[in-house]
Amino acid sequence: xxxxxxxxxxxxxxxxxxxxxxxxxxxxxxxxxxxxxxxxxxxxxxxxxxxxxxxxxxxxxxxxxxxxxxxxxxxxxxxxxxxxxxxxxxxxxxxxxxxxxxxxxxxxxxxxxxxxxxxxxxxxxxxxxxxxxxxxxxxxxxxxxxxxxxxxxxxxxxxxxxxxxxxxxxxxxxxxx
Amino acid sequence: xxxxxxxxxxxxxxxxxxxxxxxxxxxxxxxxxxxxxxxxxxxxxxxxxxxxxxxxxxxxxxxxxxxxxxxxxxxxxxxxxxxxxxxxxxxxxxxxxxxxxxxxxxxxxxxxxxxxxxxxxxxxxxxxxxxxxxxxxxxxxxxxxxxxxxxxxxxxxxxxxxxxxxxxxxxxxxxxxxxxxxxxxxxxxxxxxxxxxxxxxxxxxxxxxxxxxxxxxxxxxxxxxxxxxxxxxxxxxxxxxxxxxxxxxxxxxxxxxxxxxxxxxxxxxxxxxxxxxxxxxxxxxxxxxxxxxxxxxxxxxxxxxxxxxxxxxxxxxxxxxxxxxxxxxxxxxxxxxxxxxxxxxxxxxxxxxxxxxxxxxxxxxxxxxxxxxxxxxxxxxxxxxxxxxxxxxxxxxxxxxxxxxxxxxxxxxxxxxxxxxxxxxxxxxxxxxxxxxxxxxxxxxxxxxx
Numbered sequence: 001x002x003x004x005x006x007x008x009x010x011x012x013x014x015x016x017x018x019x020x021x022x023x024x025x026x027x028x029x030x031x032x033x034x035x036x037x038x039x040x041x042x043x044x045x046x047x048x049x050x051x052x053x054x055x056x057x058x059x060x061x062x063x064x065x066x067x068x069x070x071x072x073x074x075x076x077x078x079x080x081x082x083x084x085x086x087x088x089x090x091x092x093x094x095x096x097x098x099x100x101x102x103x104x105x106x107x108x109x110x111x112x113x114x115x116x117x118x119x120x121x122x123x124x125x126x127x128x129x130x131x132x133x134x135x136x137x138x139x140x141x142x143x144x145x146x147x148x149x150x151x152x153x154x155x156x157x158x159x160x161x162x163x164x165x166x167x168x169x170x171x172x173x174x175x176x177x
Numbered sequence: 178x179x180x181x182x183x184x185x186x187x188x189x190x191x192x193x194x195x196x197x198x199x200x201x202x203x204x205x206x207x208x209x210x211x212x213x214x215x216x217x218x219x220x221x222x223x224x225x226x227x228x229x230x231x232x233x234x235x236x237x238x239x240x241x242x243x244x245x246x247x248x249x250x251x252x253x254x255x256x257x258x259x260x261x262x263x264x265x266x267x268x269x270x271x272x273x274x275x276x277x278x279x280x281x282x283x284x285x286x287x288x289x290x291x292x293x294x295x296x297x298x299x300x301x302x303x304x305x306x307x308x309x310x311x312x313x314x315x316x317x318x319x320x321x322x323x324x325x326x327x328x329x330x331x332x333x334x335x336x337x338x339x340x341x342x343x344x345x346x347x348x349x350x351x352x353x354x355x356x357x358x359x360x361x362x363x364x365x366x367x368x369x370x371x372x373x374x375x376x377x378x379x380x381x382x383x384x385x386x387x388x389x390x391x392x393x394x395x396x397x398x399x400x401x402x403x404x405x406x407x408x409x410x411x412x413x414x415x416x417x418x419x420x421x422x423x424x425x426x427x428x429x430x431x432x433x434x435x436x437x438x439x440x441x442x443x444x445x446x447x448x449x450x451x452x453x454x455x456x457x458x459x460x461x462x463x464x465x466x467x468x469x470x471x472x473x474x475x476x477x478x479x480x481x482x483x484x485x486x487x488x489x490x491x492x493x494x495x496x497x498x499x500x501x502x503x504x505x506x507x508x509x510x511x512x513x514x515x516x517x518x519x520x521x522x523x524x525x526x527x528x529x530x531x532x533x534x535x536x537x538x539x540x541x542x543x544x545x546x547x548x549x550x551x552x553x554x555x556x557x558x559x560x561x562x563x564x565x566x567x568x569x570x571x572x573x574x575x576x577x578x579x580x581x582x583x584x585x586x587x588x589x590x591x592x593x594x595x596x597x598x599x600x601x602x603x604x605x606x607x608x609x610x611x612x613x614x615x616x617x618x619x620x621x622x623x624x625x626x627x
Contacts, residue, residue, distance in 0.1 A: 006509070010455055013513055026268035026291060027260075030353055030372040031403045031422055031462075032518055038458045039512070046455070 004054070007047035014040040206610035208597055212276035212284065215601040218246055218608055219286055220615055221271025225255040227288055229299065229339075230617075244606070246617050250299060250339040255290040267292050273358050275367070277380075285344070287367060291354040294369055296345035296380065302338045306330040350376050350386045357407045363414040370407035370419060377431075389437045390419065390429065405520075406466045413472065416441075420477060424461035426486065444475070444486050446493045456508045456517060464520035469529040470602075476532055478523040481505060483534050485546065498544045498551065501536050503572055503586045516591050524600045524607075535595025538584065539611045540570060556595060556609045556616040567618065 014036045021028060021036075203224030210219050218230040231249035258267040268291055277285040283300040308330045313319055353371035360367045368377050368389070375390035390407075394400055402423040410416035415431045427440035448457065460480040467476045474495070475486040481502060484494035500521075504511060511517040516537070523534040535541045536553075544551045553570045560568065573583045597610040605620035 007455070010509070010512070017515070025266050026270075026354070027263070027265040031405065034400060034403055034422060035459045035462065035518065039455060042458070043455055 004047055004050035007043040007050065010043040011040050011047065014043070200613050204613035206597060206613060206615060207270050208272060208274050209599040209608050209610045209615070210274045210276060210286075211599050211601050211608065212286075213278050213602060215603055215606065217249065217276070217284060218599070218617070219274045219276065219288075220608075220610065221254065221274050221288060222613075223268075223270040225253055225257070225269030225271060225290065227252055227254045227271060227274065227286075227297070230615075244619065250341055252297070252341040254288045254295060254297065255293065258292075272355060275358050275360050277360055278364055280364070287358055287360065289355050289358050289369065292348070292351055294347040294355070294358060294378075295343050296347075297341055298344045299339065299341050302340055303334060303336075304332040305335045307333045345380065345383050347378055347383050347386070350378075353403075356405060359407060359409045359417065361409045361414050362412055366414075368407060368409065368417065370404050372403040375404065375407055375417075375419060375437075387435075389431065389435070391436065391438060405463050408466055408468055411468050411470060411472045418466055418468065418475060420463035420466040422462040423458070424463055424479060426463070426466060426475060426477065428488065442488070442491050444491050444494075446484075454508065456512055459512070459517050460508065465522040467523055467525060469525050470527060471529055474529065476523050476525055478521050478534055480517060480519075480521075483523050483532060483544070485532065496546060498532070498542075500534055500542055501572070503574060507586070511591070514591065516594075519594055520596060521594075522597050524598050526600050526605070527603045533598055533600060533607065535598050535609070537591050537594050538572075538589040539593040539595060540572075541595045541598060541609055554618075556611045556614075556618075557593075558614075 018033060018036050018040075021032060203222060203226075205223045206220050207223055208219075208221040211217070212219070216232050218232075220228050220230075222228075228251045229249045230246040233245050233247060235244055254271060255269040257269045259265070260267055270290055271288050272291065273287075273289050275287045277287070277296075279285075283298050286297050286299065288295055288297060307314070308328050310324060310327055310330075311319055311321075347369070351369065351371040351374070353373050355369050355371045357370040358367060359370075365381075366377055366379050368375055369386075370376075370390075373391065373393040374388055376386040377389050378386045390404070392402070392404065402421045402425075405420045405422055407417060407419035410418070416428060417431070417437075418426055418428050420426050424445070426444035428442040428444070429437035430441045431437060433439070433441065448461070463477045463479050465476075465478045468474070469476065473488055475488065477484045477486065477494075478500075481500060481504060483498045483500055485496040485498075487495045508517060521535050523532060525532055530547055531543055531545050533541060533543045539556045540553050541556060542551060542553050553572065554567045555570050568582070571580065571583045572586060572589070573579050574586060579585065593612065595609055595611055599608045601607070607618050609616040609618065
């Protein structure tokens with residue numbers, strides 16, 4: 001989705017700028033950091049809203065497909081196949097749904113299993129903080145790492161990147177100054 | 178580093194090679210300010226230096242050399258410092274210069290970097306004492322046995338020497354970066370503003386200041402706006418205004434309370450919901466605020482517009498001028514290349530009838546409030562031969578109908594930005610800072626304000 005991709009790009013750029021401003025001469029610029037945080041917040045809100053819409057649309061599609069397959073399987077009249085074939089799409093649908101919510105959860109959580117608060121060595125840390133140079137980013141994972149690792153490193157915020165816009169840990173980004 | 182279009186161009190000594198596009202960063206001009214008579218023009222740069230230009234008196238013998246600005250004095254105002262406690266380097270860049278009204282033969286100005294404000298005395302010396310008894314002409318101590326008679330030293334004329342000395346240093350009062358200073362009309366006090374606080378100083382007292390505005394929240398996580406500029410009213414010594422990153426202006430009255438957190442007036446234009454984008458907050462941040470000379474109006478600049486506000490109307494601006502609306506569709510790329518964070522200043526002419534502000538590609542814009550006409554001009558060496566008349570420029574949309582000399586939006590050079598401009602207090606003379614070059618333009622036809 002256009003909006004979603006743009007929102008993600010804006011967030012990535014904001015994070016990169018926030019990170020590089022830490023090493024800028026003259027110290028952290030509060031005004032600039034605040035503006036970047038606000039941009040990132042609105043991009044993130046729009047991104048999540050777009051994601052939720054996309055996922056709910058996806059689920060609807062899955063259910064539709066599931067019921068179609070079931071009908072087709074019944075129509076085939078082969079009882080032996082009916083069971084497994086009916087269950088397979090069902091399982092598939094379930095798996096998709098689970099992974100869908102799972103993805104969402106991954107997106108939301110800063111993922112303690114994936115990332116600790118301890119600083120990594122420079123060699124490993126760099127790809128996480130800076131915008132990914134790969135042409136395509138892994139859906140969800142890269143964003144999770146980018147968002148979570150910079151924020152955690154930057155301002156010791158708790159992993160509260162929930163789906164609801166009301167949870168706003170992003171302003172903590174500037175608390176460090 | 179000055180260039181005057183009405184004289185033979187002076188060389189820029191500071192490392193600008195015309196053939197290559199190389200500019201020493203320390204030479205980038207960061208502030209420009211005329212004094213109250215317009216006789217002196219001060220510039221500050223990123224390297225912490227201040228250069229003062231003086232206007233030559235009009236000469237009857239050579240009518241074309243009347244009123245040119247030449248270098249009067251250069252001095253190092255601020256040096257880079259290091260805050261050991263926070264492990265932060267403090268830049269020497271001069272953020273603002275403000276002149277004090279002249280009260281005797283000497284001139285005084287305030288210059289500030291991110292943390293420290295200094296008061297400088299600029300005085301002339303054109304006589305020196307000669308005929309000391311104990312020292313000879315070169316200053317060596319005389320052998321007492323050779324002194325046979327006493328003489329009274331006399332003052333003899335000498336070549337003019339401009340001496341600049343620091344008279345006061347106002348330090349350690351700001352946690353955040355100072356963005357503005359403003360001298361009060363009482364000529365005794367001034368204020369300095371950083372991102373979250375405004376302090377009031379007495380010009381003679383350096384070891385303490387009074388905090389008059391503090392918008393720092395108890396919890397920094399709740400921070401939503403910062404102070405971006407502040408200025409005293411030109412006539413009412415109790416009033417001042419400060420602008421915020423949210424696009425609001427607050428007029429405060431120091432008579433109401435010691436701490437002016439509560440504003441007397443709040444100037445805010447409601448946001449147009451249709452124009453909302455990712456970057457709405459960034460482009461609505463006010464980068465500069467200036468009172469009109471009359472004190473009746475306020476001029477503000479945000480990323481795309483300049484607005485004139487009437488002090489008596491808080492609900493919306495009186496006039497809105499589009500500076501470069503063609504950039505509205507390019508905000509994403511301007512955000513990526515950092516240009517969207519550029520802070521443009523604005524200026525009034527002496528009669529408050531025309532406003533001026535800078536843009537990209539070394540363009541600057543002037544808007545006549547009465548005729549509603551506007552003009553785009555360019556400050557560049559190519560288009561500014563001495564005594565040449567500036568040609569109005571036009572920016573057209575990409576692929577749109579192009580006239581000769583028009584420039585397309587996509588061809589604009591965003592590294593050439595005019596952030597700092599100043600207008601002579603009485604005459605139609607303007608000073609434009611284009612990166613490391615200073616341009617001074619005079620309107621010979623209409624030299625008086627109307």
